[in-house]
Amino acid sequence: MPQVDHPEVETVVPSTWAQLQDLLFSEPWPQRAGRYHSNVVHRGLPCAGYGLVTSVQRLGRVERETDLLRNFRKYSRVPFGHQESDWEWLTLAQHHGLPTRILDWTYSPLVALHFATADVRRHDEDGAVWSADFVAAHERLPGQVREALRASGGTAFTVDLLGQVAPTLARFDALDPEPFMVFFEPPSLDERIVNQYASFSVLSSAHERPDAWLARAEPPLVRKLVVPAALKPLVRERLDQANITERVLFPGLDGLSRWLTRYYSSPPRW
Template identity: 80%
Template structure:
């Protein structure tokens, strides 16, 4: 797996923004998504894997639906439910990404208590991931004219996780754009990944591909305070990414508890 260790803000910025963007429909659109981590040693495990109860995934989602009062137009579409559950903190097989490298850097540097540790931004090319989809699934995406799935399109591919897992003998991965449930999803420029096996680790699947579809850019501990200052100046903060009084409180708490940079 390619790993970069930049030594300056300029090198870090170039590592995240320097790749050529493919032209599509007369415009340049990056097909790379990013995920920030406060600790570079952390892998890409889903929340249900971190919980250590992957076998209870169905129970978690079933009871989330049971006790929720959110009417969906497609009640049998697991993708709307798992998106809502992920968004509100239920352990799921879904992993959060963002199209914005700056948003990923925010999550790599927002925890001031971990500024003594290297962070990381993981990047994956979702277009290359989708070229490895089973033919029947890939044809659905190509027929839609888009580059990423939506929950409606996934509902046509396989309305339930059980049917999704049975589509192919080998685990496969795809990215989908969550619906705009609230301003947080919009402001974080969110993308979600999902594998056709709740047990399969995302980093292992991406790194095993040939060539590897995952890159890791280390955010050295020595750079974190500087990067955090640049993000604050660019207004990439909790106040924006978590709209409302909770985000405002988190931003002010972090800002006024951060030690001065030497």
């Protein structure tokens, strides 16, 4: 995965489990509809040097994005009941591992920590949790897109609302000459999306790197919290105790197998 170097991005390094939790849950929570809701989504990575790069960018074939999605639709045997926009297909494709311009996030800081610490083979290197202010990102949307979100009464888009704004990726990209980022909640295709408390982001340019776009804003809309290698085993134990495991986040026999494999391959901490 490409490395990242954005000196303008705030980077914090906790030294204890308590500091780590305080930092993850430190952002102010505005009150909406009589409840407190965070404006922040999180993404955990096993290596602190990794940036926020989409899967189609990692593939190195951004120019084939349309071909990938077209052929996914052609050969898919699990079509939607209705196919009014690209967004249902793009979400389904991302969920099943097709390289796309979508980036996965979660509303849960603990779920993000799971993805930063799940690979025990990488416990000798620092991980990271990136946190992005999606509400502030939406304040920078083109007028017609921002107005559609405001009229919906929500703070994040849905695939249906995106379909109303622009039913195709080509029309989405043409809405404004400057790239903009949208965060949307995927439909509950299965328990994995529900249990991971998922959020997706998408830029109006498949070539634009999410970390570069978020860091370029004034002020930057993203923060990187480093999970020191020395803390990873303890963090992993605390997450397991809280039932933030593969068994829960990837329901089914595959997740169960991943959980047991990690559990029995982890060296003792003492």
